[in-house]
Amino acid sequence: MNAILEQIQKAIEQGHSQETIELVRSAIRDGVTAKEIVEEGMFPAMKVMTEGYKNGDGDIPRILTTARCIRKGFDIIEQESEGYRQKKIGKVILGTVEGDLHDLGKNLVGLMFRSSGFEVVDLGVDISEKQFLKAIKENPDVSIVCLSSLLNTSVQEMAQVVKKLRRNPNRTYKILVGGGAVTRELAEKMGADAYTETAADCAMLAKKLVEESTEEAKK
Numbered sequence: 173m174n175a176i177l178e179q180i181q182k183a184i185e186q187g188h189s190q191e192t193i194e195l196v197r198s199a200i201r202d203g204v205t206a207k208e209i210v211e212e213g214m215f216p217a218m219k220v221m222t223e224g225y226k227n228g229d230g231d232i233p234r235i236l237t238t239a240r241c242i243r244k245g246f247d248i249i250e251q252e253s254e255g256y257r258q259k260k261i262g263k264v265i266l267g268t269v270e271g272d273l274h275d276l277g278k279n280l281v282g283l284m285f286r287s288s289g290f291e292v293v294d295l296g297v298d299i300s301e302k303q304f305l306k307a308i309k310e311n312p313d314v315s316i317v318c319l320s321s322l323l324n325t326s327v328q329e330m331a332q333v334v335k336k337l338r339r340n341p342n343r344t345y346k347i348l349v350g351g352g353a354v355t356r357e358l359a360e361k362m363g364a365d366a367y368t369e370t371a372a373d374c375a376m377l378a379k380k381l382v383e384e385s386t387e388e389a390k391k
């Protein structure tokens with residue numbers, strides 16, 4: 173692997189945001205592509221962090237500093253990489269459901285989608301069924317709707333929103349759910365199209381879902 177990509181990964185894992193910015197800038201100047209920086213430098217750091225979290229050895233301050241470094245690196249790519257103007261794979265609407273104010277996981281999901289080439293409409297936290305439906309109406313080209321919930325008390329609300337989103341006669345999107353209060357079993361029960369445990373996996377899965385929908389539409 174290109175040495176600078178390894179350095180980017182290390183800087184992010186260690187939470188050094190200024191160093192991340194300088195390394196990403198320097199990689200762009202040296203002709204490393206945005207795709208390589210994201211997929212071989214930033215993505216692996218994110219993966220290490222979310223795996224750690226899954227196994228119980230990721231702490232919140234560490235998650236925050238990692239997310240901040242990725243965010244900063246990504247800002248530099250958007251501002252300075254000519255080659256970044258890639259065609260968007262699809263559009264994602266993302267929000268934490270009503271009653272729930274947790275947003276760290278949702279923000280990571282948003283970052284992963286953006287760095288995988290999706291356009292992201294982040295509605296924020298405490299988002300009602302009405303607000304999700306309004307956003308879908310305003311973005312008829314949406315391909316994925318993502319709901320996040322960390323509270324058991326909000327899972328009911330999430331199930332309600334999923335039910336409504338499924339019934340939409342103009343549905344062109346897949347529904348993806350996640351967050352600490354959601355399990356695969358719950359996701360299936362509420363009728364979501366997909367669930368992943370971590371942010372790192374969900375953008376990959378969404379890419380697959382969008383490709384499958386495009387294939388189906390061609391038939």
Ligand code: B12
Pocket residue numbers: 222232235271272273274275276277278280281318319320321322323324325348349350351352353367368369370371372374
């Ligand atoms: C930080 C935190 C807070 C912060 C939130 C700050 C913020 N800006 O988000 C504050 C202090 C505000 C807070 C408040 C509360 N909290 Co709190 N909080 C936490 C804590 C410690 C960490 C959550 C977190 O950010 N984790 C890190 C992120 C990265 O993980 P994550 O969100 O799960 O996301 C990952 C995956 O789930 C996935 N993911 C997330 N969303 C999505 C969406 C999709 C579509 C997909 C595919 C994947 C995905 O990707 C992420 C990365 O891989 C947890 C305990 C814990 N250790 O989990 C309690 C916790 C979630 N909180 C809890 C509670 C009860 C509360 C309060 C009710 C406390 C109170 N009595 O006031 C309030 C609720 C406020 C409200 N209305 O929302 C409980 C929830 C219990 C439950 N299951 O119902 C927990 C589990 C603590 C506990 N053990 O009791 N909290």
